[in-house]
Amino acid sequence: MAPWGDAKLLFSCILLIACCCTVTVAEIPMDCCLTVRNATVPKHRVADYRKQNAGEGCSISAMILLTRRGVKLCVPVDAPWLTEVVNHIHTVREHCKKQNFKGKRCFGVKP
Template sequence: MAPSGDAKLLFCIFFISCCCLTVTLAEVPVDCCLSVGKQQVIKHAIVDYHRQVAGQGCSLNATILVTRRQVRLCVPANEQWVEKVVEHVEKLRAHCRKNKYKKPLCSKMMPRN
């Protein structure tokens, strides 16, 4: 093959690779809460939480509470009772971290970096 043919082949491979990468990056699914429940949750059933921010791939602000059975509950982000549940999870996480997650209470806790 002539040198110009090699360059064309290399360009085609590079172009196709870039197109595939763009399509792959554009299709990253985002797991969002579509609505939030107003019913309060018992804080002792919750082992983790995540914040969902509107405008970062999701349409509304929410706090996602994770139960010991890994059920995800979407609750309002700004409610006072939600903040108390989050504080409880943070205290529990600190307690479990201190005890290296060895206590039965910590069996379902997920360590964070």
């Protein structure tokens, strides 16, 4: 076989491996809410939150609340009580930042 034939075979193998790795990385599962529960969550139990947007790997839009004990709760984004909970989380974060995460109020709060 000619030297160019070996180079083409090597390039083809590298290209095949790169394509397989790309497909594998693209299939990383996401932690999505499949349903939401429209029950009020007491603000003192919530330590953190994040927003889930529909079309960005998940099928529905939701707010994921993380309790101080590490439980994830899925609630609707447009819940009227949610703004009060989010404001409370920001207030607690600022307080805990000043206290260097010490005290009962800062239990489970992420910086």
